[in-house]
Amino acid sequence: SSGDQAKEKITVGTDSSFVPFEFLNEETNEYDGFDIDLVKALSKEVGFEYELKTMDFNGLIPALQTNKLDMAIAGMTIKEERKKVVDFSQPYYDAGLLILVQKDEKEIKGLEDLKGKKIATKQGTTSYDFATNIDGVKEVVPFPNIDQAYLELEKGAADAVIFDSPNVLYYSQNKGKGKVKTVGKLLQGQQYGIAFPKGSELRDKVDKAMTKLKEDGTYDKLYKKWFGEAP
Ligand code: GLN
Incomplete structure (x- = not known):
């Protein structure tokens, strides 16, 4: 009216x-x-x-x-x-990707150490594309929700998680504190x-x-x- x-x-x-x-x-x-x-x-x-x-x-x-x-x-x-x-x-927003491993992980120090490893990440994301293109990776397991990938890592069912840097950092400083750590450099700069x-x-x-x-x-x-x- x-x-x-x-x-x-x-x-x-x-x-x-x-x-x-x-x-x-x-x-x-x-x-x-x-x-x-x-x-x-x-x-x-x-x-x-x-x-x-x-x-x-x-x-x-x-x-x-x-x-x-x-x-x-x-x-x-x-x-x-x-x-x-x-x-x-x-x-x-400017971001990148980061690798997350268990707190006591000694072998994986960066991207070059992911040969033969199992990576968990989130379905349909830039991280999934990135992870599936790393040479020699054993397996990439995609989850609908990243929290499931973090759990997989904590259980030891995956060797590493690759995902968006702000989310990985937030997780490692909050829920994952004392259980996980980030390794290596910021990978694949990207913008939202x-x-x-x-x-x-x-x-x-x-x-x-x-x-x-x-x-x-x-x-x-x-x-x-x-x-x-x-x-
Ligand atoms: N930035 C990532 C992508 O676009 C993931 C975003 C998200 O999980 N919400 O693929």
């Missing part, structure tokens, strides 16, 4: 578990994290309402392709292969972007809003809140 400023309501997809970008906060029973705060700030800037839909990471791109989602924010790495099927915003269905008009609006949040200090404030330092 006239005078009503009806806002567009969109559906935003996210990963069910990718700490500290998105995770279920057990105290509030709501989703929390850097991506969750970022999408809230973007929605205010652009002026949309949204419903958050959580799913396994590898369900996000198919859901965008079939327009079940209007956008997906899930620490998703901008990759040429993905750019063929979805559109990305400007990059909003927000993904949209091909040709989405929302992409440009969100991209402009992202530029604004980077300029007005909102982005830095959120980055500091979740990563403890300025970007």
Whole structure:
């Protein structure tokens, strides 16, 4: 009706578990994290309402392709292969991959020591692609959720986990503290972007809003809140 400023309501997809970008906060029973705060700030800037839909990471791109989602924010790495099927915003986070091993591991000191080893990681991610391309690796076991890969490592059922650096670091400093350690250098530098269905008009609006949040200090404030330092 006239005078009503009806806002567009969109559906935003996210990963069910990718700490500290998105995770279920057990105290509030709501989703929390850097991506969750970022999408809230973007929605205010652009002026949309949204419903958050959580799913396994590898369900996000198919859901965008079939327009079940209007956008997906899930620490998703901008990759040429993905750019063929979805559109990305400007990059909003720089990351890489890290190797995680048991605390008392002595043999594996870096990438070159993974020959003959069993690696656990997460399905449909850049880490899975990376791990399956390491020369001489014995086996790469993909899990829908990275927490299952970490458990596999702790049980000794896998020799190493390879996954996104911010998640690996968070895990090794929190739940995995005293049980695991990272080894070697940061591997395969990559950048995260927000993904949209091909040709989405929302992409440009969100991209402009992202530029604004980077300029007005909102982005830095959120980055500091979740990563403890300025970007
Ligand atoms: N950045 C990784 C990828 O895009 C993993 C993201 C995630 O697990 N949410 O493949």
